[in-house]
Amino acid sequence: MNARRVLAIALKTLRSLRHDKRTAGFLVFMPLFMIAIFGYTFGGEIENVDVVVVNLDVGSANGSVADMIIGDLASRVTLRLTALSSPDEAVEAVRLTDAWAAIYFGPEFTEQVEEGIAVSALGLFAVPSVVELHLDASNPNIAQTVVTELQASIQVVLVEHYDMNPPVAVVEDRVYGEGAEFIDFFAPGVMGLAAMMVTFMLSIISFVRERSTGTLDRLLTTPVTEGEIVGGYAMAFGIVALIQSTVILVAAMLLFKVTVEGSALLALLTIFLLGVGSQGLGFLLSSIAKNEFQAVQFIPLILFPSILLAGVFWPLEAVPDILRPVSNFIPLTYAVDGCRSIMVRGWGAGDVWPQLAVLAGFAAATLMLSAYSLKKRG
Amino acid sequence: MNDRSSDLKGVRLDSQEDAGRHVVRTRGISKAFGAIEALVDLDLDIPKGCVYGIIGPNGSGKTTTIRILNGLLRASSGQAWLLGEAVPVSESIHRIGYMPQEMAIYSDLTAVENLELFAGMYSMRRERFEERADYLLDMIDLKDRGGSLVSELSGGMKHRLSLACALVHDPELVFLDEPTVGVDPELRNGFWEHFSRLKAEGKTIVLTTHYMDEAVRCDMVGMMRLGRMIAEDTPEELMASTGALNLEEAFLQRSRRVEQ
Ligand SMILES: Nc1ncnc2c1ncn2[C@@H]1O[C@H](COP(=O)(O)OP(=O)(O)O)[C@@H](O)[C@H]1O
Numbered sequence A: 001m002n003a004r005r006v007l008a009i010a011l012k013t014l015r016s017l018r019h020d021k022r023t024a025g026f027l028v029f030m031p032l033f034m035i036a037i038f039g040y041t042f043g044g045e046i047e048n049v050d051v052v053v054v055n056l057d058v059g060s061a062n063g064s065v066a067d068m069i070i071g072d073l074a075s076r077v078t079l080r081l082t083a084l085s086s087p088d089e090a091v092e093a094v095r096l097t098d099a100w101a102a103i104y105f106g107p108e109f110t111e112q113v114e115e116g117i118a119v120s121a122l123g124l125f126a127v128p129s130v131v132e133l134h135l136d137a138s139n140p141n142i143a144q145t146v147v148t149e150l151q152a153s154i155q156v157v158l159v160e161h162y163d164m165n166p167p168v169a170v171v172e173d174r175v176y177g178e179g180a181e182f183i184d185f186f187a188p189g190v191m192g193l194a195a196m197m198v199t200f201m202l203s204i205i206s207f208v209r210e211r212s213t214g215t216l217d218r219l220l221t222t223p224v225t226e227g228e229i230v231g232g233y234a235m236a237f238g239i240v241a242l243i244q245s246t247v248i249l250v251a252a253m254l255l256f257k258v259t260v261e262g263s264a265l266l267a268l269l270t271i272f273l274l275g276v277g278s279q280g281l282g283f284l285l286s287s288i289a290k291n292e293f294q295a296v297q298f299i300p301l302i303l304f305p306s307i308l309l310a311g312v313f314w315p316l317e318a319v320p321d322i323l324r325p326v327s328n329f330i331p332l333t334y335a336v337d338g339c340r341s342i343m344v345r346g347w348g349a350g351d352v353w354p355q356l357a358v359l360a361g362f363a364a365a366t367l368m369l370s371a372y373s374l375k376k377r378g
Numbered sequence B: 001m002n003d004r005s006s007d008l009k010g011v012r013l014d015s016q017e018d019a020g021r022h023v024v025r026t027r028g029i030s031k032a033f034g035a036i037e038a039l040v041d042l043d044l045d046i047p048k049g050c051v052y053g054i055i056g057p058n059g060s061g062k063t064t065t066i067r068i069l070n071g072l073l074r075a076s077s078g079q080a081w082l083l084g085e086a087v088p089v090s091e092s093i094h095r096i097g098y099m100p101q102e103m104a105i106y107s108d109l110t111a112v113e114n115l116e117l118f119a120g121m122y123s124m125r126r127e128r129f130e131e132r133a134d135y136l137l138d139m140i141d142l143k144d145r146g147g148s149l150v151s152e153l154s155g156g157m158k159h160r161l162s163l164a165c166a167l168v169h170d171p172e173l174v175f176l177d178e179p180t181v182g183v184d185p186e187l188r189n190g191f192w193e194h195f196s197r198l199k200a201e202g203k204t205i206v207l208t209t210h211y212m213d214e215a216v217r218c219d220m221v222g223m224m225r226l227g228r229m230i231a232e233d234t235p236e237e238l239m240a241s242t243g244a245l246n247l248e249e250a251f252l253q254r255s256r257r258v259e260q
């Protein structure tokens, strides 16, 4: 290995990226765009869900339980309530999709609640009082949110006004992730995904071009070795991955107040290893592709499983058992897991070394195979 | 030089003197791509300081020959030596230049950056490179376009830059695969002036072409057809021996003779 030749290859690779203004811009803005879009969409809570309410409850001497529940719901921003006067009208509003849900309290609601409480106090079986909830559950997330909100408000009212404390209380102690929000879980995933996508795409396209334009052959007739070419490219794309993950990290910290519990440098090292390995993979696949068009076909083949199965958006626990081995085979899985442990759990190198070792192994293997693939001549 | 290579087909290639004289030497090299015999039993002896032209129609095996000599293809059989070293060369690689048939320069780098990359591959020092880049850009008449991206250069300019990249490390032996294809006549003249200058410096040039008028300017011409060398001599001799008025006619006559 001649370090100067490795540097010369790395320099030329970075220079060609810099000259290609659109690609250079893409490299910086794509990750920014990704973290912004994902951060604002996934990071945001569900708010202002339109719900119509029909309250015919006449109440009792203590007031109306329905009023209290509605009052509690209205104190939060999740649901946007509109009062209607008849149940039919309310159901029609859901049918016309003017509202996601209709909540209906009958005239005897408070009476039934108080009766139920009294009966339970005597140790007898009480018939539960009923709130009708008509849902447009075509969006499960929204439907679930409405149900949860309604139940939470009922709970609050019973505890505050009727001293109905549940017999079991959960004591929560957050071992990791105190104060963590969804975006904290998410940012490491985006860093890994962006670095992998870009280094893989750039390297597969660059190498198909090196092959088809004859520049690779020309290089190979100079004293440069296969290993030096591979090393130079790895260095260049590793730097690209570093720049990108730094952009994402800084954006996540500034825009979304993401905090890094562990060492940011260690997180960047994790992404660097992933970037080097992904570029090696692109390099290898470029030897199978005959032209740029064929190369492009490899991109979704590699990206889709990674996006879906590496735990970027959903936890690995959400991956069905039969696909779990695939997850374990995807390098991004280890990068995201490692990066998350560093950034959210505050783990150090001593804790994430298995992930780092897998990524280093992936990088070493793809680079060595790439160098070997260049050596094979007809 | 290994032992096997020093005694092939009864030709002894032992003395340094001999190797020094014939900078390119091949014995019985053949190359088949599946059923296609791209190159059949080629023997070459190209002396130092010679401008050697390989001529022949498309598909006659010119590029295959050059690629085997440069180590980009392995011959199916036979052996080749460059500057006395068995192919693929390692020691002598610094002393050899190659301009591929396709342009093979980086279109997303500037002209100077292309030169700098190849200079870097030969571990050239900074000052030496700057001197050399000045000289070469002047030679290919691209002095004021050194900072332009290659993608913004005309076809002819790219061609000239590709030549300069092959010469950046001042090689003793250069292989130029169709260096003048698609180059306008005026520019082609310019190229030939450079070749003469290189020859005067004692460099050896092996080039391929299918322009017969160009072949006349070579010291030696090898005529190839369907992977075989059908005639090899000076252009004058080739014309005289066939009684042809030009090389084109000489080539056709030789071809006919082979067919019979
Ligand atoms: N990589 C290859 N695979 C298959 N056939 C090839 C390959 N390279 C060259 N050939 C064939 O070998 C023959 C000689 O080609 P080439 O040396 O390129 O000719 P020339 O340079 O004289 O035009 C042609 O028939 C060509 O189709």
Ligand SMILES: [Mg+2]
Pocket (backbone or CB within 6 Å): B062, B063, B064, B101, B177, B178
């Ligand atoms: Mg050719």
